[in-house]
Structures are given as structure tokens and as C-alpha cells.
Amino acid sequence: MKIEDYELLLKLNEIGTIRGTAKSILISQPAVTQRLKYIEDYFGEMIFIRTPKSLVLTPSGEIILDHAKQVIKQEQLLKNRLSKSSNEVHGTLSIACSSVISQRFLPKILGEYTNLYPNVTINLVTGISEDIRRNHKDYHVCITRGEKLKESTSIRLFDDPLYIFDTEPFPKDSLKERPLISFKSDDSMHELVDNWLYHHQHQIKPVRTMTVDQIETCKQFMKQGIGMAVLPKSVSDSLMDEFPNVALELDGEPVTRYTWVSYQEGILELPQVNAFINMLTRETFL
The missing domain is CATH 3.40.190.290 (D-Maltodextrin-Binding Protein; domain 2)
Structure with missing residues (x-):
């Protein structure tokens, strides 16, 4: 058994499907199936029950998975000890x-x-x-x-302060109604934006929201005039002089990540x- 075989078991259990695991580790689905069969043959036990929706650990599989975790942990501890033993x-x-x-x-x-x-x-x-x-x-x-x-x-x-960008100006004395484009991020980012929009609902009103996977896609959609986008300064400094933007602030303090x-x-x-x-x-x- 190789350390990669134990890592594969943990990944299969984490993701729950052979197809999803193959996509995650960038190898073919048949290759994952073949490696799993080799591991099960090695231990002489079925590790997962294949259901239409997901992989389910067998009782033997739970024992083998615990062993896999210990093997990987001990491998890392050994590497750490070897690293500390050398001046290089x-x-x-x-x-x-x-x-x-x-x-x-x-x-x-x-x-x-x-x-x-x-x-x-x-x-x-x-x-x-x-x-x-x-x-x-x-x-x-x-x-x-x-x-x-x-x-x-x-x-x-x-x-990292946040700014809202658009191809159209942000009027000071009237309500701006435009689509809002957001990118996939964690909940804390969305909470910052939602909270700012709530406190500025008299100035900006998103008429609908679309979500894209990548921040770069969000930028390109905004640049094409599809809607507004809230972007951190770290990825938008080149847009500052080219597109209308407003710094997100609450009580005079910048909203930052x-x-x-x-x-x-x-x-x-x-x-x-x-x-x-x-x-x-x-x-x-x-």
C-alpha cells in the first residue's frame, strides 16, 4: 500500500462519489475505480457500498479509514522530524x-x-x-x-477595502437601480455587502443578482455593462480611473476584508x- 492509496480513501470518504473524487484529484474515473478495487482486494474487505447517490462506509471500511488517517499522520510527523534534523x-x-x-x-x-x-x-x-x-x-x-x-x-x-463599480455613474441625489453581479465567496463577504446595501438602500437598489464562479468573471461582466460589482481593492486598482466607483463605508469607516x-x-x-x-x-x- 502506498501513502497515495490511503489519501485516496480519505478523499473518497470526504467527497462521497467516485466521479467527484476523480474530478478533484484530476485523474480518470476508471483509474479511481481500479485503485479502489486494488485497495479492497489488498485488505480482503469491502470498504464502501456503492449506492446510486454516494459511497457509504462499511463497518470494515470505518476501521480501515481510521488506519489510513493514522498512517498519513505518522508519515507527516516523520517528514517534520526529518526536516527539523537538517540545517538545509x-x-x-x-x-x-x-x-x-x-x-x-x-x-x-x-x-x-x-x-x-x-x-x-x-x-x-x-x-x-x-x-x-x-x-x-x-x-x-x-x-x-x-x-x-x-x-x-x-x-x-x-x-482590503471594498468598492462598488459600474459602467454607469452613481448619482448622489437619485436612486440607482441596476443588476448586481457577485462572485463565489464565503458568507462573511456576502454579509459585508448585504449590510452595506441595507444601509444605502435609498441610494442603490439591486434589481436582481447574478452570481458567477470567479472574481475575474465578475469583473469582466461589470466591464461589459451587465451590472454593478463589489470588488476588493487588491483586484480592482486598475479599474479605479476607468469606471465609476464608490468606496463602501459605514459610519465614516471603510468596509474592508x-x-x-x-x-x-x-x-x-x-x-x-x-x-x-x-x-x-x-x-x-x-
């Missing part, structure tokens, strides 16, 4: 990062990091902050937006993690 910065650095930060800032930071520490293997997962918070213990470092992780050491990297880097206590003993945190906290973002 190497090993694996696992990062979970908000999609906005991974698109806008992370390429430059990781480019500098890998130039300095070419022997470090980077494992990177990107997504919305809500999903990262749910599985934060699976990573050395988490970079999230909104609320900080309560069970971790968290450092606030920067504040906080960006945090979080990690578990003791993880800075790993040289590759410590080096990355130091580089991240020295970065000027806005």
Missing part, C-alpha cells in the same frame, strides 16, 4: 490559500521563495476561505479572508514553514 531548508510546505490572494499576490511570493529554497516541495490548495477554515489542520499555513482562525496563531497581513496568515502552534520549528511565514509577513500587499 528542505521538506514539504503545504499551503491553503484564498483564491483572491493566490491569483493576485502568491505567484510573486512563491517565485521568490522557490528561488531561495529550491529543495522545498510546495503543496498548494486554493479555494474560498470558508472551505479552508473547515480543513485548516491539514495544512502548515493557511491564508484566509474575513474572520481569523480561532484555533491557530493568526497574523493580519493587510486590510481582512487577510490573515494562520498556522498551528509549534509549526514554526519547521525551517521551511518559518522561512515562508517570515517572507509573507515582510511583504507589502497594498
Whole structure:
């Protein structure tokens, strides 16, 4: 059994379908089915019952899954011990990062990091902050937006003010009624926008809302005149002079998204993690 086989079992149990798992790990559905059959043959037990809607763990499967979790945990502990035993910065650095930060800032930071520490293997997962918070213990470092992780050491990297953009002006003395385009984000982002709109309902009234998957798609829809869009400064500074916009403020204070880097206590003993945190906290973002 390879460590990848144990990781596959955990992923199958997390997602619940062979098709969804294959899509998540970027291999074919038949390949996942074949690997699962090999694992079940290896243990001589059925691990999952295949129902029309999802995979269901068998009693034997529950035992095997517990074993898989322990194997992966021990593997990571071993890698961590080996990393600490060497003066050279190497090993694996696992990062979970908000999609906005991974698109806008992370390429430059990781480019500098890998130039300095070419022997470090980077494992990177990107997504919305809500999903990262749910599985934060699976990573050395988490970079999230909104609320900080309560069970971790968290450092606030920067504040990202929000602006509402449109191709049409924002009149001061009349009600603006336009479609609102939003992008897939965590609940805290939507709550900030909804709260601001509630307090400015005499100025701006969304006539309908459409949601797109990516922030870049949201920007392009706005630029084509399809509707208004609320965007953070970090991804919209190039739009400031080209399109009408209004800074989101409440009681004279800007409405912002906080960006945090979080990690578990003791993880800075790993040289590759410590080096990355130091580089991240020295970065000027806005």
C-alpha cells in the first residue's frame, strides 16, 4: 500500500462519489475505480457500498479509514522530524490559500521563495476561505479572508477595502437601480455587502443578482455593462480611473476584508514553514 492509496480513501470518504473524487484529484474515473478495487482486494474487505447517490462506509471500511488517517499522520510527523534534523531548508510546505490572494499576490511570493529554497516541495490548495477554515489542520499555513482562525496563531497581513463599480455613474441625489453581479465567496463577504446595501438602500437598489464562479468573471461582466460589482481593492486598482466607483463605508469607516496568515502552534520549528511565514509577513500587499 502506498501513502497515495490511503489519501485516496480519505478523499473518497470526504467527497462521497467516485466521479467527484476523480474530478478533484484530476485523474480518470476508471483509474479511481481500479485503485479502489486494488485497495479492497489488498485488505480482503469491502470498504464502501456503492449506492446510486454516494459511497457509504462499511463497518470494515470505518476501521480501515481510521488506519489510513493514522498512517498519513505518522508519515507527516516523520517528514517534520526529518526536516527539523537538517540545517538545509528542505521538506514539504503545504499551503491553503484564498483564491483572491493566490491569483493576485502568491505567484510573486512563491517565485521568490522557490528561488531561495529550491529543495522545498510546495503543496498548494486554493479555494474560498470558508472551505479552508473547515480543513485548516491539514495544512502548515493557511491564508484566509474575513474572520481569523480561532484555533491557530493568526497574523493580519493587510486590510482590503471594498468598492462598488459600474459602467454607469452613481448619482448622489437619485436612486440607482441596476443588476448586481457577485462572485463565489464565503458568507462573511456576502454579509459585508448585504449590510452595506441595507444601509444605502435609498441610494442603490439591486434589481436582481447574478452570481458567477470567479472574481475575474465578475469583473469582466461589470466591464461589459451587465451590472454593478463589489470588488476588493487588491483586484480592482486598475479599474479605479476607468469606471465609476464608490468606496463602501459605514459610519465614516471603510468596509474592508481582512487577510490573515494562520498556522498551528509549534509549526514554526519547521525551517521551511518559518522561512515562508517570515517572507509573507515582510511583504507589502497594498
